[in-house]
Amino acid sequence: MQKYNVLVADDEPEIRDAIEIYLKNENMNVFKASHGLEALDILEKEDIHLIILDVMMPGLDGIQTTFKIRESRNIPILMLSAKSEDTDKILGLTVGADDYLCKPFNPLELTARVKSQLRRYTHLGPYKATEDEIEVRGLVLNKRSKTVFVDQEEVRLTATEYRILELLIEHRGRVFSIEEIYEKVWKEPYFNGENTVAVHVRRIREKIEINPREPKYLKVVWGIGYKIEK
Amino acid sequence: MQKYNVLVADDEPEIRDAIEIYLKNENMNVFKASHGLEALDILEKEDIHLIILDVMMPGLDGIQTTFKIRESRNIPILMLSAKSEDTDKILGLTVGADDYLCKPFNPLELTARVKSQLRRYTHLGPYKATEDEIEVRGLVLNKRSKTVFVDQEEVRLTATEYRILELLIEHRGRVFSIEEIYEKVWKEPYFNGENTVAVHVRRIREKIEINPREPKYLKVVWGIGYKIEK
DNA sequence: CCGATTTCTTACAAATTTCTTACGAAGGGA
DNA sequence: TCCCTTCGTAAGAAATTTGTAAGAAATCGG
Structure with a gap:
């Protein structure tokens, strides 16, 4: 099975580390960034298959980062947001992301959504070309x-x-x-x-x-x- | 290829702008409205090929707007709704629309569905028309x-x-x-x-x-x- | 042709997957 | 509020698939 590379951007180290544990457990490689700019940097250098972005981050926040990424790439983005924030607003703002989750999230749900996006991306995504x-x-x-x-x-x-x-x-x-x-x-x-x-x-x-x-x-x-x- | 005119009606400017970016990227013209009445107005003046309507809008909402449009025209309508809203209701109310999508949506999926509807409407293109x-x-x-x-x-x-x-x-x-x-x-x-x-x-x-x-x-x-x- | 190795064949019990039914919760409409 | 419909869960039944074991048959090198 192919090993996927997932980039996690969140300013809270505990969350980054927790997500890393969950995803490594699913046999994925995890790259970590503490803010948007760092995420963009890693994205350029590494062969990333999926990105998890926190909405609230210092400097470039999750939404701005999404727009930046979408200017050039179609990679799946999973947005994280605190529940306290107005969900309606979040809904509006996360356009550009492929999925989103409220914090605190259920680890099972996180990994399920990550896997689901990876499936979608790799099955229906830029690859394929296999005959039916x-x-x-x-x-x-x-x-x-x-x-x-x-x-x-x-x-x-x-x-x-x-x-x-x-x-x-x-x-x-x-x-x-x-x-x-x-x-x-x-x-x-x-x-x-x-x-x-x-x-x-x-x-x-x-x-x-x-x-x-x-x-x-x-x-x-x-x-x-x-x-x-x- | 013919250049299509798409009308986007949503009260959240971020969503309008995001959709505009995706569709312009597919070589379409985008007209924007912030509520149903404005949409109907533009629809009369411009030669629109497809409409994207948010369900939740102040004044005339997406459902009422659909009914109004359907009184006189058969143009393809793609409805947007927040996932939180009751799907039962959505299903019933989206009668009249040709397709619908939940927010937050995948940009790839949005453009794919828009193109599919346009193909069907204009009877162009090599792909099969999706029948009603x-x-x-x-x-x-x-x-x-x-x-x-x-x-x-x-x-x-x-x-x-x-x-x-x-x-x-x-x-x-x-x-x-x-x-x-x-x-x-x-x-x-x-x-x-x-x-x-x-x-x-x-x-x-x-x-x-x-x-x-x-x-x-x-x-x-x-x-x-x-x-x-x- | 012989013995060693590899593959084939069959039957059966265990495991998995799907089906079926019933029930309580939730939500809408009267 | 009460009634009705829809929905999801649980639990046991039914159906189908799967792995194992053991002996038969086929193939190969010499």
Whole structure:
């Protein structure tokens, strides 16, 4: 999994440190700034994926900083504000931010919102360009609808089966070892001796192959792993 | 490319200015009004292609303004509302509007929706026009009047149910995870373990399906989420 | 052809995910 | 205020998926 870089700008060190702890716990890198100018500075030097800005800061405050950032970039911004401030006003002023939270905030909610913004940014954001539909000799996989067709006939795969097939078909031709498949699909370390992947491969074959004993699509490469024939 | 004229009506100058920046960046002209009457005035004098209206405004508010505009014109209207306001109310009242957004909003999302509406209105552009009425095998959803019909028979959905169904039917075929549905409809972060979406799905099925146990429209994709069959 | 290794196959129990129902709280309208 | 509708939660039921284990079959090097 990619490691995200998050920039936190707040004049109170306790808050910066607290947020740092929460986010590091979610496997993110945290950069800290005590005011807007410092934040802009870090933003230029580092490859930041998301910014948390406090509204009330000495010098450049959160709102001014947001405007500055928005002049050149579209990165997700999460605004923090004290509850005492007029929320209506805050609402108005935080335009330009992608989300906002009142202090004191619930750590769970903070991390949830951060993750949600990162998802949105990286999934729908400037990246993408991956094709929705992949086709290999009559085998069609649609990533948007998570459906699989064999010769126009829909095939119902389970979530795990689908993920294995998507991995293989997305890199068709390439051979994946059992260990590699397990770690990519389960996102957990693989321990030798597990038979799980083989069982799932069997089940996939049962569904997509005419004759599972002589697979046309999902082939084994002896002593190495599995692949989808190009 | 044609240059579009967009009218923004909001009593908060910061929001007007922010929106102006985003839209100018997309090569649009922006006219600004601080309340409904001023908006109607500008609308008469200028050749406006799209209107952004805040719900909460002194004098003529966004809803009253929409009704006034709709008496004579069919121009696209995008409604803005604070998240704190009751969504139930919002849904009911935004009848007449073509789209709506909660504040604080994501600038990317605002410009995307504005462009989408303009495309639809002017019938230009390579993208599909978003229809007011969406039909899937006897299930008809009208976005303008927020009504739903199953085989010509009207079905009364609640606000939340309607929004879930609209989300799914608008992207029919695509699978939405429970988390995705929750965040898109409630505009709040989702915490694991909540059963809310499932219950609403059940209620929707009870209303639109002949046999809720074997849904014809709103199907589950095990381990992934829900979708409306294409 | 043999033994060692790797993959396949099957069945079953455990785990996960979704469904269903009921109930109390909140809010709007009479 | 009372009634009605909608909403979210909880808890148990039902459905589906998943991993494990154990033996069979296939492949490879010699």
